[in-house]
Amino acid sequence: MSEYVFNAISNAPDQTTATEGRALTVTLLQTLAALDAFPGRANRPLKLPANPWVLPFCQDEHGVATSFGDLAHSLYEASETYPLAVYFDALNSQAPAIAALDDTVIDAILRVQPTAASPGQEAIYEAVCAAGFDAMQCFVTGGTLVSLDRDPWRFALARFECDGAPASLEHASRPDHVDELIQEDRLEARRLVTRRNFVAFRERAFPCLTWGADVDDQIERFPAEYLSLAFSRLASLDDIVRQWRASGAAAPDPGNLIFRGESELTMQNYGDLRRFRSASGQMATYETHLWIDTGNRLHFIIDTGQRGIEVGYIGTHLKTWKF
Structure with missing residues (x-):
């Protein structure tokens, strides 16, 4: 040891x-x-x-x-x-x-x-x-x-x-x-994370994020050709939370990323498609999202009280009122 x-x-x-x-x-x-x-x-x-x-x-x-x-x-x-x-x-x-x-x-x-x-x-x-x-x-x-x-x-x-x-x-x-060692370890974990070792590496690679209970299975099904891009988006999201906590601001600064909500019509008709098991095992609605690529999305909940982000869905574009 x-x-x-x-x-x-x-x-x-x-x-x-x-x-x-x-x-x-x-x-x-x-x-x-x-x-x-x-x-x-x-x-x-x-x-x-x-x-x-x-x-x-x-x-x-x-x-x-x-x-x-x-x-x-x-x-x-x-x-x-x-x-x-x-x-x-x-x-x-x-x-x-x-x-x-x-x-x-x-x-x-x-x-x-x-x-x-x-x-x-x-x-x-x-x-x-x-x-x-x-x-x-x-x-x-x-x-x-x-x-x-x-x-x-x-x-x-x-x-x-x-x-x-x-x-x-x-x-x-x-x-x-x-702090320097943790940063170096985080960067190394991000270089090494794969579909197979995601559960073992995610705490090291993305330590500021929390995870819904369905994310592990979603990673298993995620399209291989876009997986590295999905990990890159998670890294950016993790960095946003870290900077948010350091700044003490009321809300996170998304930087170059765009956080989107859903339209009222989408939530009325397809809101249930955005409900997944949370970290506690209870069902939660993950409306806020960002693009991974044109066909895949990352949905999450922003917790302003704890200055945190919980990822609940990583996968193909969920049905909307328009698409």
Whole structure:
């Protein structure tokens, strides 16, 4: 199972004051919480090089060390950081970084080495090399490397070469990095989504959309020659919702897309054709629609209260008063 692997070399307790240590602890826990909200993924355990109660994160003016665990529990003292202390206590695992790795995996981690930087990522490459076993564990197991928020660990996705082959690993030391990783993962999922894997990939590819209960079957029947265009429309719709939520506007901005309603005559005569099972399983009317191509449509409901869009129909043009 992949984990969040703490980058031990990013920790320099003898150079970190108590105030700095507390701030770094806050940012680390915020980053881990953001990673736990990653679309399409279950929560992962945090793997540390030692028990958090004996892992020093800082020293006071007398040289007395304070552990990660003590710093995390000090967050209970303030209302604004109290939830982070609760989150720390709820983390899935505090096991040493090599726990639960079998000998074959450990051998693979020890054998693989980064050999060259990708263009423009020379500084990141040096950081990956410095992280050593922790970085290579993430590369081999698909984990995410997490560091304390200090130079040179202020980057997200790291790209490099191993034995001449392209390689990459996820890294985060602050919540902004998680946003970058989520965006990269979303774009990758959109490139990979197909009819067969739609159910598995849709949360990653289109995380801001919700889905009526009939959509999966509709995708199975959708014309193959226009399927990539349908996915493109879903991506645009997902981006519209994301921008809507960020803007706080009362209504979504459709941009280059055109959201259409149906005529009164169409709804009077053929409204039932636009009723499908909603995400809750109840029947709902999906009147608002947009074109996929001349013969296919995408119908949805705009939820202004929750700033969301629920897709209820993807398929051939439904009958109207005119057609």
